[in-house]
Amino acid sequence: MVADITLKSISKKFKNNTALANINLTVRDKEFFVIFGPAGAGKTTLLNVIAGLYLPEYGNLYLNGVYFNYVEPEDRNIAMVFEDYALYPHFTVFENIASPLKSPKYKESKAVIEKEVTRVARILKIDHLLERNISELSNGQRQRVGLGRALVRTPNVFLMDEPITHLDAKLRHQMRAELKEMQKNLDTTTIYVTHDYLEALSLGDEIAILNEGKIEQIGTPDDIYFYPHNEFVASSFGEPEINFFDALVTDDKQLSIFEEAKIQDIPDIVKNKLDTSARSIRVGIRPKDIKYSFVKENDYSVECSVYSFEPLGAKAVLTVEKNGNQIRLVVPSILQMDMDQHVYIELDINKAMFFGPEKINLFSKFLKDAKGEVIWQS
Amino acid sequence: MAKLILDNLHKTYYKNKEPIHAVSDLNIETNDGEFVALLGPSGCGKSTTLRMIAGLEGVTSGNIRIGDHKINDLHPKDRNIGLAFENYAMYPPLSVYENISFNMRAKNVPRQKIKKQVEKISDLLDIKDLLHMNPSALSGGQKQRVNIARALIRRPEVLLLDEPLSHLDGKVRHKMRTEIKHLHNEIKCTTIIVTHDQLEAMALADRIAIIKDGVLQQFGTPLEVFNHPVNEFVAGFIGEPPMNIFSVFTKFKDGNIYFTSKNEKLQFKVPDKYVEFVQEGKEYHFGIRPTDISVITDDHPDSIDTNVTVFENLGEESRIHIKIEEDNILSIVSEEIYPFDTGDHIKIKFDTDRIHIFDIETGGRIENTKVTAILS
């Protein structure tokens, strides 16, 4: 079954709040497409529009090139996993999973239902729970039942709305690996919504970043992580968060981030991208790309005071203060730094990202045309 | 400045006439100005302990002391303890200023003095601009700052923080964590934080008390509990992603003793330092952190041949998952981004200095190496 989904200029309002503004995207057949964004970005609304639960105010939806704005949800052959599971409280686990197969749309014989439900339950390791009531299940088990209800079918598209958000960190780590393994065997177009960047990077073939109802970027995990379109995307991926510095560009195209440090050469490829008139630039450097030392090693390193030191296992987050700004580094937790101790840091300018006017990455691989439609550059 | 001492603390509830030991025989002694975390899964007794220290709950037996003073029977307000509630518990009709100064005004402290004190504390917590606002207008992070300011205004000898970050999300949570750590260094007040999030405890505390079912499991620095967990529970609870723990059996083969997984898919020599502690033909639980397994390219006598089940590229690190048994996945975390995919053949090697062997019955760690030896 081929399932290409195209959204053209989709907009959706709730009263006077714009939930989605001019969304353009294409999900290719068999692709695992992740929609990533903070709470309230419009992710679930977008999913509901695709599912047919909301009608967009403006814009068109196409499935394999066929316009389907007005196709009823039950006729779209879409299976969805809900954030709060949305299980039927008055049904048993078996009845919940069997529900789509029993429905008038897909009416299957008893034998088929029995066989399929058991098969899916075995994959999800809930075959011992089939006779239970929903109220007797833990969150992790409910989530598996929710997945089971979707997996029991062979839909055009799977929609998954933060399916593992409510699990604790350890279970999430494990479930993510399981989902990823399952995904290999599914071979069905999947649209997956999450606010966890690890899930997005791990699972997605392609990621769309949504913020306040608008698309910030669409790209592969590598594009998103290494060439974030703007500062919002850069700060959303990676933990601890990326550091941004306001830097001056000198007349001869050199870079000064800290006054006391030696002025640095801007890498050539960046130089070529810079406007001749540009005098300032924002530099983004990930916490692991900042070197630290206890003595001044060269003219590029600057002295900072330790603001906080947070060990998180083998690694630690070191926050230092420079001119009232906090800078985050990742260091081995063995260091055990004291507060207010002095350290020297040096930015690895070759691993830096450069953001021009309007916080747009000079090396972004993502462009929008004048009509607001998005274009890929590869 | 004060030490907080919990001495043989017990708390027993009765539910349907059955005794429930919420806290059993808890002994914790903090240093002056130390930051201590009470960490455990929900229902482990950590909140009950906090409430007993604050005086919101009675003590069944045992003592709570601040320095040399026994405070068991004192009224909460006389204990000289500041408590920041989990849900902020602010008085909604009062402004931030009034909220912070509430208990000073209740004690009829002169106005001038209150003002000075509030100014000082709001400087420290960076909430000066919020003083005239109503609590309902504040964001989550701001509320937590006001909440802590209110707990600190009385210059308590001990500050108690009840899950201070649990209602914040994502970035704000990380910022607030950094702020609290920094703040503690500024005020150097003995602080107890209750949390169920092990990352939070590790990041903030000087020492962590890990509690399970009302019983203290281990009390040590973040690195101690991370590197030298005393038992399987602590090992599994601390660390993200969690430690790989699976069953192994000992087996003799050509003069060497080997650990093998149940299905014999995984087989590796018992490291020398464990040889004298393990018996043949017995089952043990084997633990190793995902960061302590490396992928190697050249041949090594201890390397293990295996296949990648799932590979995750997470930008700053990669995670490799290997299915060793039907229900058990071995995870590897590496800073190197490999070009692996499902089914790829790889060689891995355990860091033999950093493996943990646990007794299957007691869960206790076998051959508890001296902490100092490894730290050095």
Next chain:
Amino acid sequence: MKKKMIAILQNIALLLYAFYAIFPLVWLLILSFKHDSDMFNTTFIFTPTLENYRALFSDGEYIGYFLDNIIVSFGAIALSIVVGVPAAYALARFDFKGRDGIAFTFLSFRFAPEILVVLPLFLLYQELGLYDTYVGLIWVFQVLSLPLLIWILRGYFEDIPVEVENAARLDGYSWWQVFIKIVMPLIRPGLVASALLSLIFVWNNFTFSLLLAGQDVTTTTVAMLQYVASDTVHYGQMAGAVLIASLPIIILALSIQKHLVRGLSMGSVKG
């Protein structure tokens, strides 16, 4: 020892209250078995007789009243359910202009005393030819039962996450099938409880039955008046009539007592 004493005292107090509460019913029962001559005798010693009941059922009139009552009461409840369930669903699910105003208007039907509206209604009914008809009484009774039904069911509908309905749509059920198969079973406790409660109100209604009907359609409550003759009051017959009239409600209430308590305390949907 002390605990035992407290338990005994508690039981005594409960017994006293039960006696206090049930006494009127018991007295009614006794009355219905008394001769008119024994009526004003306050002792419990008398010769029981079935004379009153015989009088009640001798001409079949009372059975007619009883049937009238059943027709109008159950008619009103059925109408309320047919109208109220969709209305409550709409009020719970759809965010339309004036939603809360409409919900409040429904509730306000219960604010005004019946006697206040009965006169204009009387005139209207005369004009419309609804006076003394089944339709007329059913029409006015559903005004009593509908608000209660709507307000209780609205809470039930709001307790069902909309995602559950969405999930069922995507599972391949049409909206209507979702409503019948998923939503209705989930609100059943609330429906049973609110329907029963409304039924009690309607069954016992006196004002409307008296003033908007009375000849062709007579409910049991109004029929009681017939035992007030010009010279004497047939208390014995009246007591029997009252007892029989209240029987259906008592039996219904007892048989679905569990539903009633659980249904009114809500929240049964959440897993």
